[in-house]
Amino acid sequence: MRHIFRDMLIRRKLTVIIMATSVTVLLLSSLAFVINDTITFWKVEKGKLSVLADIIGNNTSAAIAFNDQKAAEQTLSGLSANPYILAAYIVTRDGKVFVQYFGKNVGHSSPALKLKTPEDLIREAREFFWDWDFNLEVAKPILLDGQAIGTVVIQSNVGELTSRLKWLLSVVALIMAGTLLIAYFLSAKLQHIISGPLLHLTQTMKAVSERKDYSLREKKESNDELGILVDGFNEMLTQIQERDEENIIKAEIGRIISSTLDIDQVYDRFAAVVRQLIHFDRISICIIDSEHQTVRVAYAVGADRVGREPGDVFPLSPAENKCFLQTRSSVFVQTEDIHEIEERFPFLLPAFWAGLRSMISVPLISKDQVIGTLNLRSFKLNAYTDRDLKIAESIGIQIAGAIANAFLFNERKLAEEALKEKTEELARSNQDLEQFAYVASHDLQEPLRMVTSYVQLLAQRYKDKLDSDADEFIGFAVDGAIRMWKLINDLLTYSRVGTRAKELEPTDCETVLNQSLNDLKVAIEERGAVVTHDPLPTVMADHPQLGQLFQNLIGNAIKFRGNEPPRVHVSASRNDNGWTFSVRDNGIGIAPEYAERIFIIFQRLHGWKEYAGTGIGLAICKKIVERHGGRIWVESEVGKGTTFYFTLPASKAEPLSYSVSKEGRV
Amino acid sequence: MFKRILGLAIITISVVGVYMPNVCAESSAFGEYLIKAAFLYNFTKFVEWPPEVFKDSLSPINLYILGADPFGEALNSIRDKTVKGRRLNIKHVNHIEEISGCHILFISASERENLKPILYSLRNSAILTVGETERFAQRGGTINFIMVGNKIHFEINPDAAQQGGLKISSQLLKLAKIVTSESRKERE
Numbered sequence: 001m002r003h004i005f006r007d008m009l010i011r012r013k014l015t016v017i018i019m020a021t022s023v024t025v026l027l028l029s030s031l032a033f034v035i036n037d038t039i040t041f042w043k044v045e046k047g048k049l050s051v052l053a054d055i056i057g058n059n060t061s062a063a064i065a066f067n068d069q070k071a072a073e074q075t076l077s078g079l080s081a082n083p084y085i086l087a088a089y090i091v092t093r094d095g096k097v098f099v100q101y102f103g104k105n106v107g108h109s110s111p112a113l114k115l116k117t118p119e120d121l122i123r124e125a126r127e128f129f130w131d132w133d134f135n136l137e138v139a140k141p142i143l144l145d146g147q148a149i150g151t152v153v154i155q156s157n158v159g160e161l162t163s164r165l166k167w168l169l170s171v172v173a174l175i176m177a178g179t180l181l182i183a184y185f186l187s188a189k190l191q192h193i194i195s196g197p198l199l200h201l202t203q204t205m206k207a208v209s210e211r212k213d214y215s216l217r218e219k220k221e222s223n224d225e226l227g228i229l230v231d232g233f234n235e236m237l238t239q240i241q242e243r244d245e246e247n248i249i250k251a252e253i254g255r256i257i258s259s260t261l262d263i264d265q266v267y268d269r270f271a272a273v274v275r276q277l278i279h280f281d282r283i284s285i286c287i288i289d290s291e292h293q294t295v296r297v298a299y300a301v302g303a304d305r306v307g308r309e310p311g312d313v314f315p316l317s318p319a320e321n322k323c324f325l326q327t328r329s330s331v332f333v334q335t336e337d338i339h340e341i342e343e344r345f346p347f348l349l350p351a352f353w354a355g356l357r358s359m360i361s362v363p364l365i366s367k368d369q370v371i372g373t374l375n376l377r378s379f380k381l382n383a384y385t386d387r388d389l390k391i392a393e394s395i396g397i398q399i400a401g402a403i404a405n406a407f408l409f410n411e412r413k414l415a416e417e418a419l420k421e422k423t424e425e426l427a428r429s430n431q432d433l434e435q436f437a438y439v440a441s442h443d444l445q446e447p448l449r450m451v452t453s454y455v456q457l458l459a460q461r462y463k464d465k466l467d468s469d470a471d472e473f474i475g476f477a478v479d480g481a482i483r484m485w486k487l488i489n490d491l492l493t494y495s496r497v498g499t500r501a502k503e504l505e506p507t508d509c510e511t512v513l514n515q516s517l518n519d520l521k522v523a524i525e526e527r528g529a530v531v532t533h534d535p536l537p538t539v540m541a542d543h544p545q546l547g548q549l550f551q552n553l554i555g556n557a558i559k560f561r562g563n564e565p566p567r568v569h570v571s572a573s574r575n576d577n578g579w580t581f582s583v584r585d586n587g588i589g590i591a592p593e594y595a596e597r598i599f600i601i602f603q604r605l606h607g608w609k610e611y612a613g614t615g616i617g618l619a620i621c622k623k624i625v626e627r628h629g630g631r632i633w634v635e636s637e638v639g640k641g642t643t644f645y646f647t648l649p650a651s652k653a654e655p656l657s658y659s660v661s662k663e664g665r666v
Numbered sequence: 667m668f669k670r671i672l673g674l675a676i677i678t679i680s681v682v683g684v685y686m687p688n689v690c691a692e693s694s695a696f697g698e699y700l701i702k703a704a705f706l707y708n709f710t711k712f713v714e715w716p717p718e719v720f721k722d723s724l725s726p727i728n729l730y731i732l733g734a735d736p737f738g739e740a741l742n743s744i745r746d747k748t749v750k751g752r753r754l755n756i757k758h759v760n761h762i763e764e765i766s767g768c769h770i771l772f773i774s775a776s777e778r779e780n781l782k783p784i785l786y787s788l789r790n791s792a793i794l795t796v797g798e799t800e801r802f803a804q805r806g807g808t809i810n811f812i813m814v815g816n817k818i819h820f821e822i823n824p825d826a827a828q829q830g831g832l833k834i835s836s837q838l839l840k841l842a843k844i845v846t847s848e849s850r851k852e853r854e
Contacts, residue, residue, distance in 0.1 A: 059837065062841055065708045066841050071840060145711045
């Protein structure tokens with residue numbers, strides 16, 4: 001039942017409530033009316049009967065006093081005028097019936113009615129105001145000279161009462177039916193006052209949630225709770241609408257910010273969009289340099305009289321420092337009292353002097369660093385609300401991120417530019433140096449050749465013609481000249497790696513290796529060396545330089561031989577980036593601490609006499625490999641042998657999986 | 667039987683005071699006078715004397731028995747009872763001259779011979795005269811006991827009462843047989 005009522009529409013609920021109330025009130029008042037009427041009627045009847053009894057008592061007192069039953073009977077017979085009287089008795093004080101009277105109708109009108117004894121009637125009359133036989137009993141004492149000489153008992157049938165009750169109840173039923181009908185129609189009409197606006201509100205709510213149109217508003221029609229409800233609903237819609245717009249604008253800000261990394265381009269568009277959210281007469285963004293304690297105006301629009309224009313730098317005031325850097329709180333001040341500004345926010349004085357009265361300053365915080373402030377100003381007093389402050393704070397977070405990113409971007413850009421400049425400078429000086437070395441070594445060749453030729457000529461012609469010291473001195477001079485020539489030659493080769501380079505092109509390594517071995521034929525045979533190789537791939541390389549590389553590495557392997565006859569093996573293996581070549585020997589090996597040093601130009605591990613060489617060979621190797629975009633390194637164990645590794649880019653045409661195992665011998 | 671009736675009467679009167687039980691006045695003299703005594707007492711309740719006959723509101727009602735007393739012990743049943751706040755004072759007198767202060771005068775049948783002068787002398791006095799002599803009321807008495815069947819009834823002469831300034835309740839008149847004075851009849 002309760003459940004049914006709970007789920008009922010309010011329209012129905014109101015009707016039910018109104019009807020229930022009307023029925024209850026009507027029933028209760030009808031009941032009260034009927035009861036009251038009955039009691040009143042009963043009282044009146046009883047009163048009438050009492051009066052009658054009194055009269056009879058008065059009129060029969062003499063008859064009783066003089067024991068005259070006839071006279072008493074005669075008096076009683078007067079009751080026949082009242083058809084409702086069933087019985088009347090006069091009872092003497094000792095309880096004996098002196099005379100009695102029975103109504104005419106007693107016999108036939110209600111045959112079931114049992115006549116009660118006078119004693120019962122007296123008891124009923126005295127003890128009960130009402131009893132359920134619907135008969136009224138009255139007993140009154142008969143007084144004579146203040147003394148009761150008997151009792152008059154009258155029993156009356158209040159048939160009138162039942163007929164009256166019937167009539168009353170039917171009238172009540174009729175009134176009730178009529179009233180209910182009217183109440184139903186009235187409630188059906190009146191419930192519109194409450195359910196109408198509710199229904200309309202429900203429809204508006206549905207429309208809002210279906211169409212997502214937050215600009216809809218419900219019309220307020222009364223100032224009661226429904227009016228409050230409508231107000232609240234509209235207020236809610238306004239807030240949702242505002243939030244909706246806010247979100248759109250914030251998204252727009254985000255889009256603007258992310259569209260470019262150049263912050264200066266962002267500011268203008270940012271300001272234009274912020275204007276849609278918050279009114280301002282001046283907007284500015286200041287960058288705080290906490291290290292140098294300065295404030296730089298990064299952007300400012302409106303209210304020129306403030307006198308702080310983009311690019312201006314001011315020292316950070318203690319108040320600003322405390323406000324923004326230490327407490328990191330927003331400043332929200334709207335006042336016309338200059339003392340308040342002077343006392344609390346002296347840095348706002350220029351704005352105040354310019355006539356600005358409402359000011360919001362939000363610290364811009366990025367990565368827990370206060371980087372600046374976003375400032376909104378208005379000439380109007382109390383132009384801003386707490387909500388504006390909140391919006392300012394939230395867009396402050398957005399712009400702070402953008403500014404921080406721009407800083408980072410600028411820093412990186414600067415660093416990149418510096419690096420590029422340095423690299424270019426380095427390359428230029430390197431090139432100059434190479435040019436110098438080439439030119440120097442090339443131009444040195446000519447005089448050296450002359451010195452060498454003439455010293456050799458001197459040695460041929462004047463051998464044994466001068467004394468032995470002279471022969472020895474000439475020998476030293478020839479030797480030195482030859483060494484110098486070799487040095488210059490090697491230097492020339494080294495510098496040529498950079499300056500006289502050819503385009504990289506697919507090069508068959510086997511061909512190159514064979515040529516190199518051919519060049520080294522004398523040395524190989526001299527030392528009894530065995531050089532083997534795996535099948536070698538075709539790689540992108542500068543043919544002469546690759547030959548030089550093989551020649552230098554194999555030459556070294558033969559030169560730094562141990563006790564055993566030199567055995568050299570060349571192989572290549574494919575990996576993701578290209579080819580890794582290895583040149584393995586069984587020579588004297590290199591201590592690991594020298595693994596890096598050996599590739600530096602003019603670095604020699606051994607004396608000139610021990611192993612001849614200029615100390616340029618491996619430097620040339622390194623330069624060649626690097627020019628090809630590869631890497632060279634060494635793995636070695638002293639006394640056991642050395643393996644040089646270098647990588648070369650694969651030829652573009654070459655398949656990735658190249659794996660043949662073929663023993664080649666030269 | 668007699669004793670029963672007597673006992674009953676005594677109990678009734680002593681308990682009820684004024685009520686006369688519905689017993690038939692039998693020929694027994696005591697029963698008859700017991701009833702008559704009660705009637706005498708009850709008459710006082712239905713008769714109004716002019717106020718000047720009482721000294722004050724507490725003065726007794728004087729009931730005098732003139733002549734031979736037929737009541738005997740029966741009068742004891744009403745002796746010293748009160749009516750309307752007045753005590754009932756009973757006294758026996760032998761001569762009409764002794765009746766000063768009297769309110770009810772029961773004239774015994776023994777005075778039958780002197781009735782005329784007695785009634786005549788009481789003609790305009792506020793004394794309720796009660797008798798039991800034939801034609802007592804017609805001759806100027808106010809109330810006269812008579813026997814109807816075997817019941818005691820009474821006659822009242824309202825004129826006689828009126829002449830003395832007595833007011834007799836209509837209720838009492840209703841119960842009585844109304845008679846008129848002979849002399850008036852004669853006059854008329």
